[in-house]
Amino acid sequence: MEQRNAGNPIRCKAAVSKAPGQPLEMEEVEVAPPRAHEVRLKIICTSLCHTDITFWRMKDFPGMFPSVLGHEAVGVVESVGDHVQEVAVGDTVVPVFLAQCGECPDCLSPRSNICSALPYRPGGMPRDGTTRFSLAATGEPVHGFLCVSSFAEYTVVDVAHVVKLPAGPELALPPEKACLLSCGVATGVGAAWKVAAVESGSTVAVFGLGAVGLAVAQGSRMRGAKRIIGIDLNPGKFEIGTPTGKKLGVTDFVNPNDIGDKNVSEVIKEMTGGAGADYCFECIGLVSVMAEAFKSSRTGWGKTVVLGVDGSAAPVSVPSFDLMRGRSVVGSLFGGIKPKDDIPVLAHKCLDKELELDDFVTHQMGFHEINRAFDLLTQGKCLRCIIWMDGACSEENGCS
Template identity: 80%
Template sequence: KTMEQNTATKPIRCKAAVCKVAGQPLEMEEVEVAPPRAHEVRIKILCTSLCHTDVTFWRLKGFPPRHPSILGHEAAGVVESVGDHVHEVAVGDTVVPVFLAQCGDCPDCLSDRSNICSGLPAGRPGMPRDGTTRFSFAATGEPINNFLGVSSFTEYTVVDVAHVVRLDPGVPPEKACLLSCGVSTGIGAAWKVAAVEPGSSVAVFGLGAVGLAVAQGCRMRGAKRIIGVDLNPEKRDIGKRLGITDFINPNDIGERTVSEVVKEMTGGGADYCFECIGSTSVMAEAFQSSRKGRARRLQWRCADEHTLARHP
């Protein structure tokens, strides 16, 4: 408590991996993290993971995020201090930050048919309420831009409370960090977007973190047959542990197309197909694998991949 009282209203100096030039290696720097303002939470990061979206934006030139910046948006941490008007979480709470806000008051947050908060739109530089940053270089005071409202490649970060979800402290942080993005994307696509029915047949194209989460979501929804499609043969066993019932490796089916194999396995096509790679050719194959006359649900992976899922 004494330490919390000493640091709550003061800047914290810590280490962060800073992206100074697009496509160049991140540099470990001592940074200063300002105390949280109203509606903000300062978090001690316990664990962060690397998402494909981080890599995508790291490579981009002449496009947000502006440099220098602190990337990262999949993390788990502990609340170190809170600003005024924060009632949702308290100091000591285990949380996951998420880059899609949920203010809880705007028409889109109150609607079951929307998944993007219009009260605090995503993608704007700086903190969502005032556009400023809470990061600076400790040596020079030069500001450092944040990323997607999270910036988790640092020991401490400041996040708007609308971007924070409280978590049971018993969840291991190395697993909890995946809930920030990849897992919620996949499970959200199956559970909320497609609303897969019990007994359905499903084909999941690409068994990365998002695709495996889709398989889990479909299993949780009661899907009877979940077909995983991936070029990596090791994904067969991993997928079986996480929900798939059948596996297709496109390299092992000869002259046939994946859609032909899926239609043969399902008697005319899968009820739902999820494309989790970000390839137009695979997306077309997913459409071809869908049963005619059924709603087709596709989930793709790209720079703004996670807009298909909405955190609780």
């Protein structure tokens, strides 16, 4: 791909969110050229994550309108700004919401994956806080989202938020699978591997069997967990033969609606001989569930990992006495992974069939159907919906 448009804006289609909870509107937008340390990407496909839904519904800050949402995607570098060396025009990359500058104390330490040099700036680029989108008809600025904004045919991303995928015919990961590594699946697998460091033979409880929760289950299975208990209100998640459940590592199921007056923590302890789970993962984003996950963990060494995003930012309450007796709670952003270091490793695990992604993709459709994808996810009828740009959706790649 030639860098024909470097220094020039591009006009393209974008699905713009204009009001909380309202359908996205397909608009022509102008995408500015990349500035220093930035790359402009042509999006191949994107997918919808619950975090998009959370921000789409927000009536107050950090919800911002109008905006271009989306942060799970794969694309091709169309042009680059000054001082960009690690990727070039034509490279296939995944954009990620979490930066890795490679130079700050956090990026240089194995103890953190949260870049301190480029903190998150709501609605804008990480280095200057400005947006690269505007409505073509009026010039009105359109906010970005999580430093990615993939619900557009083209987007501009800081190079610290871009991960180059392995190159070569034998290393080419299908776009719909590479897309999942930019957020949900990487978050779940990373939480099991890096944050919890699940041990072989252990018992794991996963609260919420969406894409992140099922990725936790698969990551825990890869680590050798003996028993993986999935907790979810959706009966469809429990059906054997569906693209969930045992195929992705879950060995037991608990539906909170089917346990009478008992709490989930009581049921988990009964299932584990009174001990509780060695590792609990909260993948929903409700503080009440976070507290229940903690209660489900084992005294002595039980570890609860919080992955869900609570939109209200409410505090979590846990008894101090239980903390003194060896239980712990830890938060996890992006599953503790360092994007540029770990996503290529996950890509190789996919190519080696060690990490299976096929069952996560339950729907595929064209860009013009994006509001249908929102409906499916909010109704709990899909795990991940791949949204193809540029007419790439067809019966051959499984579009519905």
